[in-house]
Amino acid sequence: MFEIGGTELLLIAVVAxxxxxxxxxxxxxxxxxxxxxxxxxMTRHLRSGFDEMMRQAELEEMEKQWAEHNRKIMAETPAVADPAPETAPETVPDVAPAAPEATAVEPAAETPPAERPLP
Known part of the structure; x- marks a missing residue:
């Protein structure tokens, strides 16, 4: 900073x-x-404050650049429709099952083994 050499320092010490x-x-x-x-x-405190302000300014600039870049990408990319919502679990009907005597149906004829679906 002051560029004081050894001889200058020795001269100052002798004069002092x-x-x-x-x-x-x-x-x-x-x-x-x-x-x-x-x-x-005090110098260190001022320098650290200045460095912090510079870092904040750089971060804000980077955020602006990223926002601009993101906006560009979003404008170039076509909007994709949201995928269909996942199917809701089957709901149980609010109606109570019919009484057994009301559902008297003849059993269906058994299908031959060749036509049976595989499990």
Whole structure:
């Protein structure tokens, strides 16, 4: 970021030692470190917020593209009628079965074995 090399850093340390003095130098470095940490945290927070906004914008753009693509496909594809609904289970009639004496029917003649349907 600042592109400070080793020699420049050494020169800054010597000047700080001469100007601040050896007694107050640790407190000064601690204070500088604290403010540097706060600045980095603030930068990280701003960068993460910016990255989140960019990600949201990209997601919205992708959603628009997918919606457009889906609309195109739906327009090109002919509408298919819904398949017939599955047959409903047979319902039991509401009428009670007839009395046995009312249904007196002669039994049908038995069909020959050759004409019987296979089970």
């Amino acid at each position: 030692l001469v100007v601040i003095g050896p007694k107050d130098l640790p407190n000064a470095l601690r204070t500088v470190g604290r403010y540097t940490g706060k600045a980095r945290a």
